Amino acid sequence: MIDGLSAGTLAELARLERTRTYLWPGAASGAVRAWAEHVRLPRGRTWPHPGHGPCYCCPDPWESRELLDQIARALSRRGARELRRVLAGHDQLWDPVPRPYRGEGPW
Numbered sequence: 001m002i003d004g005l006s007a008g009t010l011a012e013l014a015r016l017e018r019t020r021t022y023l024w025p026g027a028a029s030g031a032v033r034a035w036a037e038h039v040r041l042p043r044g045r046t047w048p049h050p051g052h053g054p055c056y057c058c059p060d061p062w063e064s065r066e067l068l069d070q071i072a073r074a075l076s077r078r079g080a081r082e083l084r085r086v087l088a089g090h091d092q093l094w095d096p097v098p099r100p101y102r103g104e105g106p107w
Contacts, residue, residue: 002086016071032064032087068083
């Protein structure tokens with residue numbers, strides 16, 4: 001379950017997780033959870049945590065965020081819009097200065 005998504009989008013996510021080879025059941029919710037937990041850490045604590053070496057016990061939040069972008073591209077327009085709206089709330093915690101998406105703006 002991902003708070004903020006409609007039942008239709010959740011069903012679409014479940015279908016994608018069953019049919020795409022790069023996904024598995026619960027991949028989207030796990031990635032949202034990993035990213036949400038990471039952005040709420042104090043700014044000095046980054047992943048992997050210093051002094052602990054590679055951490056195989058928890059997902060890489062940056063890989064999770066990239067996976068969520070891939071999932072959003074595979075969803076319908078409506079589903080992608082809903083997922084991006086949920087992610088925008090978490091992204092705001094990481095980088096409070098809004099930045100345009102690629103292709104927007106003068107640069």
